[in-house]
Amino acid sequence: MTWLGALAPRRWPLLLLPAALLFTGCDITPGLRTDAANTFAYNGYVAHRVGDLFINTFVWAVIVFVVVMGVFFFALWRFRARPDHPIPSQVHGNTKFELAWTIAPTLVLVIVTVPTIQTLFELENPPSTPLEVEVIGHQWWWEFHYPDQQLTTASDLHIPVGQPVRVSLRSNDVIHSFWVPRLAGKRDSFPVPDSTPWRKNHMWFNATDPGTYYGQCAEFCGLEHAQMRFYVVAQPAAEFQAWVQAQKQVPTGVTAEAGQAAFVRGGCIACHVNNTTDTQIPNAPVPVGQVRGPNLTHVGSRLSLAGGILENNDANLARWLRNPDEVKPGTRMKLPNPLSEDDIRDLVPYLRSLR
Numbered sequence: 142m143t144w145l146g147a148l149a150p151r152r153w154p155l156l157l158l159p160a161a162l163l164f165t166g167c168d169i170t171p172g173l174r175t176d177a178a179n180t181f182a183y184n185g186y187v188a189h190r191v192g193d194l195f196i197n198t199f200v201w202a203v204i205v206f207v208v209v210m211g212v213f214f215f216a217l218w219r220f221r222a223r224p225d226h227p228i229p230s231q232v233h234g235n236t237k238f239e240l241a242w243t244i245a246p247t248l249v250l251v252i253v254t255v256p257t258i259q260t261l262f263e264l265e266n267p268p269s270t271p272l273e274v275e276v277i278g279h280q281w282w283w284e285f286h287y288p289d290q291q292l293t294t295a296s297d298l299h300i301p302v303g304q305p306v307r308v309s310l311r312s313n314d315v316i317h318s319f320w321v322p323r324l325a326g327k328r329d330s331f332p333v334p335d336s337t338p339w340r341k342n343h344m345w346f347n348a349t350d351p352g353t354y355y356g357q358c359a360e361f362c363g364l365e366h367a368q369m370r371f372y373v374v375a376q377p378a379a380e381f382q383a384w385v386q387a388q389k390q391v392p393t394g395v396t397a398e399a400g401q402a403a404f405v406r407g408g409c410i411a412c413h414v415n416n417t418t419d420t421q422i423p424n425a426p427v428p429v430g431q432v433r434g435p436n437l438t439h440v441g442s443r444l445s446l447a448g449g450i451l452e453n454n455d456a457n458l459a460r461w462l463r464n465p466d467e468v469k470p471g472t473r474m475k476l477p478n479p480l481s482e483d484d485i486r487d488l489v490p491y492l493r494s495l496r
């Protein structure tokens with residue numbers, strides 16, 4: 142009687158239940174399924190090199206697994222207990238065997254280690270002048286600061302196709318990890334006080350095809366870790382430059398002055414930089430440690446809301462403003478007082494017009 146025999150055949154489909162766990166990893170923000178998060182659909186030089194390295198290591202791991210398991214099961218079968226069968230010959234301490242199973246794994250490790258170290262050194266620095274981006278992890282959203290362009294945004298990381306992008310990583314609170322499955326990662330972002338800038342992590346990557354690439358925090362960082370997402374928007378160089386120019390402008394065509402008043406009255410202004418309100422300094426990076434929400438100057442132009450988890454549309458924005466904790470339990474977005482329906486009616490068109 143085996144463990145499988147203990148389960149009546151009509152219950153065998155129950156064995157499929159654990160497979161459901163596999164599919165929990167498949168859901169991406171509804172409405173934003175622009176790109177499968179398939180790690181194996183590499184894009185860009187760094188992703189290809191790391192992917193090749195993974196395949197090389199994986200192939201060797203499979204070979205080792207098959208050989209070891211093959212010998213193991215053969216021995217189980219060959220030397221199974223039988224009445225007429227004496228104890229097989231004992232090889233404990235046999236010098237030839239001991240040498241063989243010391244040398245063989247050493248060779249496999251060398252085969253895996255040499256390309257790994259080569260790749261590490263090769264990918265240390267980008268091959269040409271990179272676009273510099275400071276990436277700052279927050280519970281639970283990502284902030285992107287472009288020092289040379291002097292602009293700050295959140296949740297959407299725009300990059301030009303082809304050009305290397307070098308990110309420097311730090312965190313505003315706990316340890317997060319930057320991961321764009323198709324492009325690069327994972328690399329931790331640590332809390333880095335200004336006195337120890339050398340603790341920032343760095344990495345570079347590029348995208349060779351235009352598109353929207355899904356990103357995800359890859360280090361458990363609290364209740365909403367799984368909901369700490371972002372999108373890398375890779376654009377042809379001219380489109381990227383146009384985006385930079387638009388982001389540097391105060392948005393034009395802002396509607397609903399009532400919304401602007403509600404932005405101040407509702408307390409949004411306490412945590413969110415928004416260059417259309419006069420009380421904030423344009424694009425000032427706020428010191429680490431201060432309560433800080435995403436810069437909302439161009440929030441209407443972004444793909445998503447609430448740290449990458451809701452498609453950016455009127456209905457979702459209203460839902461988020463009405464009760465952030467219902468959308469993202471534990472969120473740091475705390476309203477001093479719940480917004481009135483009038484406030485929300487004014488705020489939605491206003492924020493959506495910040496493009």
Ligand code: CUA
Pocket residue numbers: 278279281316317318358359360361362363365366367369
């Ligand atoms: Cu940030 Cu997990």
